[in-house]
Amino acid sequence: MIDLKYIRANPELIRKAIKNKNEKADLDALLKADEERRSLQYKFDNLKAQQNTVSQVIASKKRAKESAADEIAEMGEVAAEIKSIQTDLSKSNTLVEALLLAIPNIPQADVPIGRDESLNEVIRHEGELPQHDFPLKDHLDIATINSLLDLPRGAKISGSGFPIYTGFGAKLERALINFMLEYHIQKHGYTELMVPLAVNRKTMTGTGQLPKLEEDMYHIDEDDLFLIPTAEVPVTNIYADEVLQYKDLPQKFVAYTPCFRREAGSYGKDTRGLQRLHQFNKVEMVRFVLPEDSEAALCEMLQDAEDILKAFGLHYRVLSLCTGDLSFASQKTYDLEVWAPGSQKYLEVSSVSNFGEFQARRANIRYKDAEGKLRHLHTLNGSGVATPRLMIALLETCQQADGSLKLPDVLRPWLELKI
RNA sequence: GGAGAGGUGACCGAGCUGGCUGAAGGUGUGCGCCUGCUAAGCGUAUGUAGGUGAAAGCUUACCGAGGGUUCGAAUCCCUCCCUCUCCGCCA
Known part of the structure; x- marks a missing residue:
């Protein structure tokens, strides 16, 4: 497969390769799915970071035999949100993967261009x-x-x-x-x-x-x-x-x-x-x-x-x-x-x-x-x-x-x- | 196919009565120091992938794979895959 970062940076080159190879990979769908995936990943990362931080607090309170009920309640909501985003994210990853696997290799520059x-x-x-x-x-x-x-x-x-x-x-x-x-x-x-x-x-x-x-x-x-x-x-x-x-x-x-x-x-x-x-x-x-x-x-x-x-x-x-x-x-x-x-x-x-x-x-x-x-x-x-x-x-x-x-x-x- | 045991970083190997474990300890490797040779010793570093950033960095994920329980899982539960041992079957 082609490096996704490379595709992001050189979409026109990929588009040309697909056309010259008579493939029907959907580059635009891939770029769109990739963008969605990254935005979900960003949200997910932030929520996870929050969860990780608060978990530390809960852990240390528990060790000190203090009540962490507030934190746990607060995290209940975050956990639910994380779960929902995680579902979307994993769907998104699957989609990106599938679209990416359909992108053909790029012909070398010295390959003659022709349709058949x-x-x-x-x-x-x-x-x-x-x-x-x-x-x-x-x-x-x-x-x-x-x-x-x-x-x-x-x-x-x-x-x-x-x-x-x-x-x-x-x-x-x-x-x-x-x-x-x-x-x-x-x-x-x-x-x-x-x-x-x-x-x-x-x-x-x-x-x-x-x-x-x-x-x-x-x-x-x-x-x-x-x-x-x-x-x-x-x-x-x-x-x-x-x-x-x-x-x-x-x-x-x-x-x-x-x-x-x-x-x-x-x-x-x-x-x-x-x-x-x-x-x-x-x-x-x-x-x-x-x-x-x-x-x-x-x-x-x-x-x-x-x-x-x-x-x-x-x-x-x-x-x-x-x-x-x-x-x-x-x-x-x-x-x-x-x-x-x-x-x-x-x-x-x-x-x-x-x-x-x-x-x-x-x-x-x-x-x-x-x-x-x-x-x-x-x-x-x-x-x-x-x-x-x-x-x-x-x-x-x-x-x-x-x-x-x-x-x-x-x-x-x-x-x-x-x- | 049946019964057990197990799958943790380059490797070996702890953890598996959930939180301080990205993961002890060891080996290997890099760098520095020490030692007039070989060897040994001391210090220190050493995973991959994603996001963000000019960079340093910050952050997320990853302990066979995928689900689940939980505020939180390498650690508990389920399914699957693989390896090993024994049994059965068969080239």
């Missing part, structure tokens, strides 16, 4: 465009020829969007996950975490999925738990309500998890094969850094994600998301889109974002700086990368005329493990 993804800025292309001298199949045809997937049965047991990987398909999926994990661990210095896949409401609020995206998530009513839409949520929240030492920063974590998304509102869009799923696998990187280091960390993490695509020899492009396509919590995001030659389109496989102190404020993650002052650290995360579209690009890029596959050599050790 069509205005994202293509920064560069990387990797060779694959050359094939035969008609290309798309990933679903290739998967069928090689018996890699069983989507109908996945749909039968769960619903569409819940894939079954079969035989070599399952092994390949597992190989991709393990390769990426080890790559980030060994070459990029991340520490691996295995984390809960169901998290509570507070955790979902900490990273910014709640309150906005409740409809997009699977919810377990019985325990009020949500299935994670990304490992970002549990990993970033590991330090919620904690204070780290500045010497302990930066910290870099990588986690593989399945991700669950209801994809409400996107039915019928890009649904063929593995393009859009309710459950998919992803290797996610998360960093906790000093505020002054977050911009450099963002570039580094982008490289970390790109290294995976390069290792597979895939063609891809790097986008800087425009304000309208930026997520609620992000202040700057790069997307990686990999080329799927059979489908003839670029597919998003990674999103690398700097959240500044936005998430750290929500989740209350702080660090003690060299002077011993408490400050909010900065958080970042990036997919490194999501498997389904990576699989699409690999299958379509590595296909041969007969539909068989010639996969990158780097995957060999992972596919030929012997026991």
Whole structure:
């Protein structure tokens, strides 16, 4: 969340950010509620101060075995007034909190302004465009020829969007996950975490999925738990309500998890094969850094994600998301889109974002700086990368005329493990 | 799921027959002093958040969370959460 003092001091800046991000947070309501809250707080403080003072008097009289009946009678009225103001105050606090949680992060100055993804800025292309001298199949045809997937049965047991990987398909999926994990661990210095896949409401609020995206998530009513839409949520929240030492920063974590998304509102869009799923696998990187280091960390993490695509020899492009396509919590995001030659389109496989102190404020993650002052650290995360579209690009890029596959050599050790 | 025990400041740990406790004592840490080394000793300081103020300061809240009783609650009552031990059930 944004510092309320900052919002008070820079309302127009916030208003612009909300507009550029196509959010519908009610800034005016927030400012008004904040003012009301402060005025109630002022009244409350004064009455409390009076009560505290007189309580001292009552206490000392009682100790001296004197009567304090007058004071107690007088305080009866004050107590009633305090109680009533306290009710209003706590309502007011709840309201301010709710409105504040709906204010999105402010895009960084170098983020292109635009209303939707069509205005994202293509920064560069990387990797060779694959050359094939035969008609290309798309990933679903290739998967069928090689018996890699069983989507109908996945749909039968769960619903569409819940894939079954079969035989070599399952092994390949597992190989991709393990390769990426080890790559980030060994070459990029991340520490691996295995984390809960169901998290509570507070955790979902900490990273910014709640309150906005409740409809997009699977919810377990019985325990009020949500299935994670990304490992970002549990990993970033590991330090919620904690204070780290500045010497302990930066910290870099990588986690593989399945991700669950209801994809409400996107039915019928890009649904063929593995393009859009309710459950998919992803290797996610998360960093906790000093505020002054977050911009450099963002570039580094982008490289970390790109290294995976390069290792597979895939063609891809790097986008800087425009304000309208930026997520609620992000202040700057790069997307990686990999080329799927059979489908003839670029597919998003990674999103690398700097959240500044936005998430750290929500989740209350702080660090003690060299002077011993408490400050909010900065958080970042990036997919490194999501498997389904990576699989699409690999299958379509590595296909041969007969539909068989010639996969990158780097995957060999992972596919030929012997026991 | 059942029965007990417990959740206090960076940490350990008192208080829990309501008022003098933002919280003893200890450890740790900062600063100063003392001591010809290491160690020890002495003094002093050391929470977070909100409001107000140029600042010093003043003030409010916070002893797991939320309610309640009371003029007044870390202390009494209720609900919930979490941890530990034992039992049950089950990967």
